[in-house]
Amino acid sequence: MNATLRLGLIGVGGYGERHLDVIRKLQQMGTIRLVAAADTKIHRYSDTAAELREGNVRLYEDYEKMISEESYLQAVAIAAPIPFHFEITQKCLARDLFIYLEKPAVPLCEQLDQLIRLDVKCRVAVGFQMIESRWNALIKSWIEGGKLGEIR
Numbered sequence: 001m002n003a004t005l006r007l008g009l010i011g012v013g014g015y016g017e018r019h020l021d022v023i024r025k026l027q028q029m030g031t032i033r034l035v036a037a038a039d040t041k042i043h044r045y046s047d048t049a050a051e052l053r054e055g056n057v058r059l060y061e062d063y064e065k066m067i068s069e070e071s072y073l074q075a076v077a078i079a080a081p082i083p084f085h086f087e088i089t090q091k092c093l094a095r096d097l098f099i100y101l102e103k104p105a106v107p108l109c110e111q112l113d114q115l116i117r118l119d120v121k122c123r124v125a126v127g128f129q130m131i132e133s134r135w136n137a138l139i140k141s142w143i144e145g146g147k148l149g150e151i152r
Contacts, residue, residue: 011079
């Protein structure tokens with residue numbers, strides 16, 4: 001059985017570049033394989049596009065086409081502009097993909113409530129910098145234990 005997760009990236013510019021940095025490291029470790037990437041303005045990122053093509057990553061201008069045609073895709077990282085998160089996440093959930101969604105998840109509380117209802121298989125994770133770091137856990141334990149005194 002192959003334990004390498006087949007990943008797609010939606011949004012390669014902007015914060016998508018940070019995702020690509022992490023994806024490169026995870027690929028070197030053999031944890032994931034970036035198989036496809038989508039960005040409506042992929043032509044603006046010619047160096048990135050060339051690097052991805054060299055790594056046999058299939059490129060799309062339309063994420064819907066990507067998630068439709070890439071039948072072996074297991075997960076996506078969404079680094080598209082925030083106003084598009086809701087629609088993209090809905091369509092990726094309908095495709096039964098695991099989703100790493102860049103924060104903020106969506107711009108409206110109503111959209112968040114709807115996504116929570118749609119995510120019946122708990123497939124969506126929202127990224128928050130360092131939320132799982134040991135330093136955050138330590139500080140939280142200090143606060144809960146009263147070691148920092150009254151916090152105002």
